Structures are given as structure tokens and as C-alpha cells.
Amino acid sequence: MVARKTPVKKAAANGKPAAEMKVVDTVGEVEEVEMEEEEMEEIMLSSDDENEDDDVALIVLKRPPVTERIVEEVEITEDIEITGTGTGGVNLKEKSGFVKEYIESEGLAMILSKDYGLVLFHLSSVWLENVQNDLSTTRKKLPTGTEIKFYDRTFKGEEYKDLSEDKVIHQAVAVWTGETRPDNVLKKVADEEYKKKLEEHRATFMLYLRGEVFLRAAFVRVKGEVAGYLNENMGIIEYKDEKDKKINIFFHTDDVRIFKKEVKEYRKPAKTALPVGCIVSVDARRVHVVGVKNIEYQAIIVVAGAWPKTPHPTLMPGGQGSIAPSYEMPKGNFTFYYMELALEGKLTRKVQEFKDILSRSRGQVNYDWANVQYIQSKEQFNDWKREYGGGNKRSFNGKRAQGKREVLDTFRAAEATEEDIKDEKTKVTQKTIAERTWYTPEAWEHGGLRLKEEVKDETDGSTPAKRVKKELKK
Incomplete structure (x- = not known):
């Protein structure tokens, strides 16, 4: 290697005073001064033994890109x-x-x-x-x-x-x-x-x-069959109890749900959308209509096809009891109620409409068969289901393959699990952090760092000497 000295140091070394040095204008050329070379001892580098024919490339390192990560x-x-x-x-x-x-x-x-x-x-x-x-x-x-x-x-x-x-x-x-x-x-x-x-x-x-003040449901999700229509808005459903006794339930088309939708959503008359002979599930209350015989129940909700989430009554202890063959009822006396306070008034107005219709026939039920659709075979039922059910693969009326349904609509104690208790005391929030680091794959193309495989293998904390001893023991 060669060490170069500045002109000032050279002049001092030769013993010449600084005044003898040539003074030049600050803007101009400085007269070239011959530099003195000094031989230095050669230093051997560890890379000198490498093949000198290898190509040498200069890699310009850039700042690593900004990366984002989400922490909780x-x-x-x-x-x-x-x-x-x-x-x-x-x-x-x-x-x-x-x-x-x-x-x-x-x-x-x-x-x-x-x-x-x-x-x-x-x-x-x-x-x-x-x-x-x-x-x-x-x-x-x-x-x-x-x-x-x-x-x-x-x-x-x-x-x-x-x-x-x-x-x-x-x-x-x-x-x-x-x-x-x-x-x-x-x-x-x-x-x-x-x-x-x-x-x-x-x-x-x-x-x-x-x-x-809540409205009792005497029947909850009992199976019945549409028997006929009194007019465009009123009809009768026949239900047979456990003793095979036939019970008539009158209904209003506003209270019908066909595959979870109201009749008006299909833009077709109820006589077409809900054919005579169709099997339905019914919630009903008991009523007394003066001058009318053999019709003692009014439908609160009529469901054809899959059950909607709402409406549904609530189960409470006591009361006059409810018949709910589709549910696993708890032991003792329990009753289903609808809690909407305005519901009874709505149903009462429909009772009056029903009385007005039958008053014209002196209490006798006369069905209106004009423009009525029928379901009289399995093929007709399947055609109706494809048209209104949209190819729903669930079983008809939401019926489960095995057993009865569990009653969910009730107030019940819920035991807190260990995870629940933990969650009650903690709040977890997510936060996005932007950072620059060489230790990510995104930074490799810019000169990012990778952990060597042997470093990854040493995470057990043992030294190489200890690992050798372990291997010898094997």
C-alpha cells in the first residue's frame, strides 16, 4: 500500500519555512508538486486466498420497504x-x-x-x-x-x-x-x-x-292441513289432536308465512300461494265466537315450509299450559306466550271480520272454491315446493330428522365458562403497526437478511459441544 502526504507536511519535513512556499491566487491553478512515496508493509487479508478470477459485484443497499403487521x-x-x-x-x-x-x-x-x-x-x-x-x-x-x-x-x-x-x-x-x-x-x-x-x-x-297481559298460545307449531277458504283473506285449517279429534282453526292470510316470506311478497293470491291440502304448522289461541260452532281457535301464525326466526312465543312456568308436540317440554306446567301487547288487538279485529263473514250464512261454514289451487299428491306438493321454496334442501316445515326441538325461547341461567370469565375482564383490540426491517422476505431483494439454517437449529439453547455429546450417546 502507498501512503501519500500533503504538500504542507512535505514542506515541513524538508525543513523549508512556510514563507518559501509559492503563493497563488485563490482562483487559478496550483502548480503541481511532486509527491513523495513511502513504502508500507504489505498486509495480508483473509480474502487474498480466494480465487482472483471470481467476479466482484457492488450491491447498493437500499432502505427496506415499509411493511405492516396487525397486533392484538x-x-x-x-x-x-x-x-x-x-x-x-x-x-x-x-x-x-x-x-x-x-x-x-x-x-x-x-x-x-x-x-x-x-x-x-x-x-x-x-x-x-x-x-x-x-x-x-x-x-x-x-x-x-x-x-x-x-x-x-x-x-x-x-x-x-x-x-x-x-x-x-x-x-x-x-x-x-x-x-x-x-x-x-x-x-x-x-x-x-x-x-x-x-x-x-x-x-x-x-x-x-x-x-x-301477555297472549297465551294454546297450540304451538301443531301440524294441520288447509281445508278451504271463506274468501280471499280468510281460511280454515283442520288439526287432529292425539285422540284423532278434528279441531278447526280459522286464519287470516296476513298471518301466513310461506318459506319464511309473507304471502304478499309472492304477488299472488293466497288461494294460489297456499293451496288447499297443504300441510302447515300453526300457533293458535282459543276464542269464543258467538253464533259459530265447531271453530274455537284462531291462528296467530301459519307456517308453510321452513320456519322463520320470528314470530315465536316464549315459554314461561305456570299458566294454563300449551300443546307443543314439536318441542321437548320441561317437566311440570309451562305455557307459551306472545309478549307483543298490540297483538291481541290485531287478532280481535280479525275475529270480527270472521264473524261478519259467517253472519251472512247464519254461522255455517261455506267454502269459496273459486280460483283455488290444490295439493292432492306428492308430485303436486313437490311442484309447489320447487316454485315457492327455491329448492331449499331442508326438510319440509323445518322438521328435524330425529327427535323434537329444544325450546330456546325462554329465560335460562347460563353457566360461565373459564373462557367467558376471562373475556369479561379483558378487552382485545387490534392495531396496525408500520415498520422497516431487514428481517422480512419483502426486504431480501433489497439486501435483506436471512437467518441461517444452523441458527434456527440452535433454538434449544444447547452449545455445539453439548450436541456432539448427545449424538455420541445415541
Whole structure:
């Protein structure tokens, strides 16, 4: 290697004063000065033994590209106390269900969760896509059957024995639509005024229960056959009980569901969409129509094809009992009820319409056969099902291959699992982090670093010497 010295150092080394050096203008050429070379000892590098014929390439390293990754942050939360006689705070486990039934126009309603049963809620506790609206707007945008998520609280005690065999009631403290929980939910449910409102809603519901204002369903999902039509809107269904006794049930076409849809959605007359001879499932209440014999029941809902999620009655202890052959009924006396307070008024108006029709024939049932469709064979039934059922592969009327259905529409205690308890105390949020690193495949083309295979193999923490000993022992 060659060491080069500057002119200043060279002049000093020769003993010449700095004044003897040639002065030049700052803008111009400097007279070339001969440089003195000094021989240095050669230093051997480890790469000198390598083949000199190998090509040498200069790789320009760039900054690694920006990569993003999602991380989960777990936040430990505290129980939020809500006034009442419950045994703990709000259950912060996010649950899901759907709106089952509206009880009143003021806002009380029910949620049905497959895993937790029935949950009471109020429209003032609802967020629609992160926004709270007035009650009327919320109800219009939240029809029955809408999927929702919620936080709830459970109350247990003797005061709920008429509501639940387990003597419990679940009340939602926050209900929302969409995938993400609204930002201000926890702050809202901790507000003192909000807590008092929740307690008032629960007390109002219990007043309705003790006042016996809910509508009893004498028959629940019993199988019957459409016998005929009295006019375009009214018809009769024949049902045979366990003793093979024929029971007549009158129905209104507004209360018919064909493969989960209302008749009007098919834009065809009911006489065509629901043919005479079609097998249906019926919920009915008992009525007394003056001057009419052999018709003592009115249909609350008539279902042809697969069962819809709503409407469906709620099972409670006590009462006059219900006949529900499709369900596994608990031991003891239990009754199904519809809780919508306005329902009885709607049905009563249809009773009056039914009386007006039969009054023209002095109480005698005269069927109107004009433009009526029939199902008289299996082939005709299959044709009807293909036309209205859309090729649904599920069994007719939602009937399961084996056994009876479990009753889900009831208040029941839900035992908390270890995972549930953990979820109640924690909040998991996802966060996206942008970073630059050489240790990613995306950076390899820019000179990124890779872990050598032998490094990966040493993750057990043992030294090479120890591994050799282990291998010798084998």
C-alpha cells in the first residue's frame, strides 16, 4: 500500500519555512508538486486466498420497504356496576343474537341468543352503526329478525320465579349493530341516570308479567292441513289432536308465512300461494265466537315450509299450559306466550271480520272454491315446493330428522365458562403497526437478511459441544 502526504507536511519535513512556499491566487491553478512515496508493509487479508478470477459485484443497499403487521392489545377492564340486585357488574363478554319481539311501542323488546336464551332490552340502549337515534327511527331500522350484538347483566331471585324456572332475567345494557362496538358504550352504561333507566325498564316488564297481559298460545307449531277458504283473506285449517279429534282453526292470510316470506311478497293470491291440502304448522289461541260452532281457535301464525326466526312465543312456568308436540317440554306446567301487547288487538279485529263473514250464512261454514289451487299428491306438493321454496334442501316445515326441538325461547341461567370469565375482564383490540426491517422476505431483494439454517437449529439453547455429546450417546 502507498501512503501519500500533503504538500504542507512535505514542506515541513524538508525543513523549508512556510514563507518559501509559492503563493497563488485563490482562483487559478496550483502548480503541481511532486509527491513523495513511502513504502508500507504489505498486509495480508483473509480474502487474498480466494480465487482472483471470481467476479466482484457492488450491491447498493437500499432502505427496506415499509411493511405492516396487525397486533392484538389486551386491556384489562373492571366490572361496571349497574344498580339492581345482581351479583356482579356488566358482563363484558360480547354476545350475539337477533331481535325476537317488540313488547310495546314505548321501546321494550326481546333478544333471542342461541347460547343464552332470552334477553330483555330497550330501544334507548341501541346504537345503529355507532349512532343513537330516537325511538321511532331505531324501531324502523331495527325490524324483528335483525342480527345484533350486546352486553348484558343477569339478575337472579325469587321475584323472577314466574318468569323463569331458573329464577333469572337477563337485561341488555347496550345493543348495537355492525362489527365494532360503539366508542362511548362503556361510558354510557356507567352513567347514573342511565342505570336508573335500565332499572325502570326491568320493573315495567315485571309489571306486565304480573298483570298477565301477555297472549297465551294454546297450540304451538301443531301440524294441520288447509281445508278451504271463506274468501280471499280468510281460511280454515283442520288439526287432529292425539285422540284423532278434528279441531278447526280459522286464519287470516296476513298471518301466513310461506318459506319464511309473507304471502304478499309472492304477488299472488293466497288461494294460489297456499293451496288447499297443504300441510302447515300453526300457533293458535282459543276464542269464543258467538253464533259459530265447531271453530274455537284462531291462528296467530301459519307456517308453510321452513320456519322463520320470528314470530315465536316464549315459554314461561305456570299458566294454563300449551300443546307443543314439536318441542321437548320441561317437566311440570309451562305455557307459551306472545309478549307483543298490540297483538291481541290485531287478532280481535280479525275475529270480527270472521264473524261478519259467517253472519251472512247464519254461522255455517261455506267454502269459496273459486280460483283455488290444490295439493292432492306428492308430485303436486313437490311442484309447489320447487316454485315457492327455491329448492331449499331442508326438510319440509323445518322438521328435524330425529327427535323434537329444544325450546330456546325462554329465560335460562347460563353457566360461565373459564373462557367467558376471562373475556369479561379483558378487552382485545387490534392495531396496525408500520415498520422497516431487514428481517422480512419483502426486504431480501433489497439486501435483506436471512437467518441461517444452523441458527434456527440452535433454538434449544444447547452449545455445539453439548450436541456432539448427545449424538455420541445415541
